[in-house]
Amino acid sequence: MKPSTILTVAALSGIPALAALSLALTVHRPHDVTFTEQGVSVAMHLSQDGDWLQTTFTPQRPGFHLYSVGLPADGVEGLGRPTRVEVAGALRSRGPLTAEAPLRMLTIQGVDTAFPVYPDGPVTTDLPVAVDGHGDAKVLVSYAACSPRECMMPVTGHPVEISAAALAAMR
Amino acid sequence: MSMVAVASAATGLTGCSGPDRAREPAGAAHPLSTASSAGGHEAAGRNQAPGRDQGQGHDHGQAAVPPLAVAGTVPAAPISAPLLPPSGTTPLVSPPTPAAADGNHLPVPDHAAAKDSSAKNRVPPPALPAPPPPHPHASAPRPTFATIPGLANLPDDSRSPAITQLFNAFAAAQYDGKPVLLDFGADWCPACKALDKAMQTPKARSVLAESYHVVHIDLGNGDYGNTMLASLYDAYGTYGMPLLIVLSPDGAVRVDTARSGQPKYDEANFTAWLKRWVR
Numbered sequence: 531m532k533p534s535t536i537l538t539v540a541a542l543s544g545i546p547a548l549a550a551l552s553l554a555l556t557v558h559r560p561h562d563v564t565f566t567e568q569g570v571s572v573a574m575h576l577s578q579d580g581d582w583l584q585t586t587f588t589p590q591r592p593g594f595h596l597y598s599v600g601l602p603a604d605g606v607e608g609l610g611r612p613t614r615v616e617v618a619g620a621l622r623s624r625g626p627l628t629a630e631a632p633l634r635m636l637t638i639q640g641v642d643t644a645f646p647v648y649p650d651g652p653v654t655t656d657l658p659v660a661v662d663g664h665g666d667a668k669v670l671v672s673y674a675a676c677s678p679r680e681c682m683m684p685v686t687g688h689p690v691e692i693s694a695a696a697l698a699a700m701r
Numbered sequence: 702m703s704m705v706a707v708a709s710a711a712t713g714l715t716g717c718s719g720p721d722r723a724r725e726p727a728g729a730a731h732p733l734s735t736a737s738s739a740g741g742h743e744a745a746g747r748n749q750a751p752g753r754d755q756g757q758g759h760d761h762g763q764a765a766v767p768p769l770a771v772a773g774t775v776p777a778a779p780i781s782a783p784l785l786p787p788s789g790t791t792p793l794v795s796p797p798t799p800a801a802a803d804g805n806h807l808p809v810p811d812h813a814a815a816k817d818s819s820a821k822n823r824v825p826p827p828a829l830p831a832p833p834p835p836h837p838h839a840s841a842p843r844p845t846f847a848t849i850p851g852l853a854n855l856p857d858d859s860r861s862p863a864i865t866q867l868f869n870a871f872a873a874a875q876y877d878g879k880p881v882l883l884d885f886g887a888d889w890c891p892a893c894k895a896l897d898k899a900m901q902t903p904k905a906r907s908v909l910a911e912s913y914h915v916v917h918i919d920l921g922n923g924d925y926g927n928t929m930l931a932s933l934y935d936a937y938g939t940y941g942m943p944l945l946i947v948l949s950p951d952g953a954v955r956v957d958t959a960r961s962g963q964p965k966y967d968e969a970n971f972t973a974w975l976k977r978w979v980r
Contacts, residue, residue: 568938609891640895640966674889679963680941681890683920 563669563690563700568682569594570675574615574690576659576700581624583659585615585671588652593677595636596653598646599627610645611674611684615657620697621667624658638678647676667692861926863918870914874950880979882913885931885944887921893943895966902968908975913947920944935959947978 562573574585587596597605601612615627631653635644661667668691674684692700870881884900886893899905909915918927920942928937934946940959947955955978958964964974 569941605889609889609894611889638891638895640898641891643891645891676890676892677941679892679895679966680943681887681892682941683938684889 563692563696565688565690566590567688568675568685570596570673570682570685572671572673572688574669574671574700576661576697580661581658583615583617583621583657583669584654585657585669586652586654587613587673587675589650589675591677593650594675594682595647595650595677596673596675598633598648599629599655601646606645607643609641609643610647610676611686612672613648613653613655614670614672615655616670616672616687617657617659617667618670619667619692620662620665620694621669621692622660622662624660627655627657629653629655636678661697665694667694667697861924861930863916863924863927864930866916867918867930870916871948871950871952874914874948878950879912879914880950880955881948882909882915882975883918883934883944883946883948884915885918885920885927885940885946886942887919889921890942892941892963892966896943896945896971899966899968899971902972904968904972905975908972908979912979913975 562575564571564573566572569590571588571590572585573588574583576583589595596613597610599613601610603612605611613627613629617623629648631648633646634649636647637644668689670687670689672684672686672688675682867881867883873879874881884896886896888894900909918930920927920931931937931940931944934954934957935944941963943958943963945956945958945964949955964971
């Protein structure tokens with residue numbers, strides 16, 4: 531079960547302790563691999579069983595959001611840029627990238643198109659992966675953070691090199 | 702100035718369309734012919750004043766002086782004076798006037814009196830019209846890359862067409878005193894599209910045409926030169942798009958939305974923002 535799902539269940543169950551423990555699993559952990567670029571802090575780690583690569587995107591400024599993982603590469607009518615997490619090397623993806631955050635359709639004054647975006651603030655994505663052999667892994671991260679009046683420069687394929695040791699530590 | 706006005710009138714309002722925002726297209730490689738209109742948009746590849754050459758034939762550094770010969774006011778030629786004998790010669794003796802049939806003498810022409818009267822009747826040439834007062838910036842030296850703040854520091858391999866457009870805009874700005882508006886954006890950026898639409902509203906278009914030199918700079922394709930140009934004003938990673946920067950003719954920054962915040966993109970608010978930074 532994905533950590534984010536555990537959090538959801540715990541929150542719905544009304545068990546504060548369990549919810550707090552689950553929340554602890556989703557915040558940055560000491561062995562998270564992190565970077566910050568174009569106004570977004572990115573932190574990623576592997577689930578303990580190694581089946582999920584969890585990546586949390588946190589816009590640094592209020593009012594900024596990220597676009598849906600399902601947005602086409604060129605956006606909607608050329609507008610917007612999707613959130614992407616891709617793996618290579620010792621990590622292999624087993625399925626599509628998903629996000630637990632609800633989508634909303636955003637319209638901007640003066641623009642006729644509506645865009646599927648996540649709520650303002652942090653959003654966590656989950657990529658089912660498999661550790662494929664030994665060695666280093668590479669993760670390519672793409673995203674664009676926007677507000678209704680401003681868009682940061684898009685990040686396309688930001689490479690994150692993860693050594694075998696770090697890969698093990700991330701779990 | 703007249704050529705600039707013609708260019709402005711003909712093409713000044715066509716550079717900021719939304720769908721084809723003309724963000725410094727790759728083919729805009731006419732540095733000397735990309736017109737910096739007196740009051741229009743500097744869309745790359747557009748707004749070309751045929752034959753306009755900022756560097757030759759029209760020195761913006763000198764005040765415009767009207768020609769001495771103004772059409773319709775050719776100085777009057779002097780009245781022809783009667784011939785006079787040269788000094789030292791035997792004065793001509795007027796032949797005796799023929800007797801009139803009735804015996805009366807015909808009047809003797811009084812050449813001396815005629816000479817005196819022609820001098821009195823001579824119309825002085827009309828006074829030349831006073832030259833117009835020199836433009837406040839007419840005496841400013843023509844800008845070069847070295848004189849525009851920051852451009853001299855750009856690496857040679859970053860001299861993109863957008864930078865040439867910026868240079869031309871400064872040349873025009875230093876002539877007419879209008880500020881330069883830099884509009885950094887990308888075609889994938891929804892907020893940039895919203896700004897495009899705001900720029901096309903009637904009131905905003907009017908202010909832009911009358912009061913600004915606008916340079917659109919595309920950051921969507923990762924153009925190195927354009928990115929370097931933006932980095933002259935804001936560090937990479939610190940600004941969002943659209944990035945609007947208003948520059949005085951001397952290159953001083955009047956406002957930078959990376960620091961001041963974005964204006965609202967409705968007609969009223971955006972027009973007010975434009976008017977605020979004209980002076």
